[in-house]
Amino acid sequence: MNLINRIRQFRAIRPVYEEELNDRVRSIAVIMDGNGRWAKRRRLPVAAGHRAGTRALRRTVEASIDLGVESVCMYAFSTENWSRPPEEIEALMEIFVESIDKEMPELVRQGVRTRFVGRRDRAPTRLAAKITELEKATSGLDRLDLWIAYDYGGRADIVQAARRLVEECIDPLDIDENAIAARLYASEMPDPDLLIRTSGEERLSNFLLWQLAYTELVFLDVLWPDFGRRELSRALDEYARRRRRFGGR
Numbered sequence: 001m002n003l004i005n006r007i008r009q010f011r012a013i014r015p016v017y018e019e020e021l022n023d024r025v026r027s028i029a030v031i032m033d034g035n036g037r038w039a040k041r042r043r044l045p046v047a048a049g050h051r052a053g054t055r056a057l058r059r060t061v062e063a064s065i066d067l068g069v070e071s072v073c074m075y076a077f078s079t080e081n082w083s084r085p086p087e088e089i090e091a092l093m094e095i096f097v098e099s100i101d102k103e104m105p106e107l108v109r110q111g112v113r114t115r116f117v118g119r120r121d122r123a124p125t126r127l128a129a130k131i132t133e134l135e136k137a138t139s140g141l142d143r144l145d146l147w148i149a150y151d152y153g154g155r156a157d158i159v160q161a162a163r164r165l166v167e168e169c170i171d172p173l174d175i176d177e178n179a180i181a182a183r184l185y186a187s188e189m190p191d192p193d194l195l196i197r198t199s200g201e202e203r204l205s206n207f208l209l210w211q212l213a214y215t216e217l218v219f220l221d222v223l224w225p226d227f228g229r230r231e232l233s234r235a236l237d238e239y240a241r242r243r244r245r246f247g248g249r
């Protein structure tokens with residue numbers, strides 16, 4: 001086969017990206033970082049920072065709806081965050097339970113379908129029950145898809161997808177990118193167009209490793225509890241200035 005024909009063959013197997021012009025952000029992912037530093041600067045306990053972080057999450061959900069975003073994935077707790085002091089983890093789990101209780105009516109009213117991404121088996125019983133309750137209460141809604149990454153790790157996500165392929169006795173020749181993507185925790189979540197990380201850190205910290213392959217990355221100096229509509233809008237403007245290429249010309 002000559003080279004041109006071989007190239008045509010490669011083109012045929014290249015993943016098809018739905019839209020190569022970034023006219024509008026449909027799907028975003030956010031690493032909500034900086035709660036601890038926000039609290040420290042105010043000489044407050046770290047839990048106060050996490051609590052302030054939940055208010056920033058509420059503002060972000062509202063602004064996302066207004067700005068026409070369809071899907072938002074928020075990194076709330078990583079598989080590595082279990083290594084934090086037990087008192088901080090305990091406070092954080094309590095804040096998750098309280099926030100679900102507090103936010104549920106508003107999420108329902110606003111049409112926000114909320115789903116959790118990550119492991120469920122290590123959540124405290126009360127939290128696990130709240131997660132199920134929230135997912136059920138919002139399951140029929142479609143104004144915004146909100147994904148909460150809880151006990152989530154990008155590597156753990158790929159590992160469990162691999163495990164499922166083996167459990168299903170899939171023929172190795174049938175394993176392609178679609179087969180893996182279909183077995184990730186949130187197989188229905190669109191790959192993010194834009195990833196925002198607050199707090200000035202510029203790393204992924206094990207978030208959505210598979211899904212971020214061609215995502216535009218924006219790192220902001222603001223701490224997460226200070227994030228709101230203006231910061232989201234700025235990140236979307238920055239995205240609009242980027243040119244996505246997906247490896248092409």
Ligand code: IPE
Pocket residue numbers: 032033034035036037038076077078081199224
């Ligand atoms: C992010 O804020 C929230 C979680 C990881 C749960 P941090 O708690 O990591 O805040 P910093 O990075 O210490 O400031």
Ligand code: IPE
Pocket residue numbers: 031032033075076077078081201203205
């Ligand atoms: C990432 O932030 C996890 C979440 C925001 C939930 P971390 O604060 O845990 O990440 P590192 O430790 O700075 O990389």
Ligand code: MG
Pocket residue numbers: 033034035
């Ligand atoms: Mg941090």
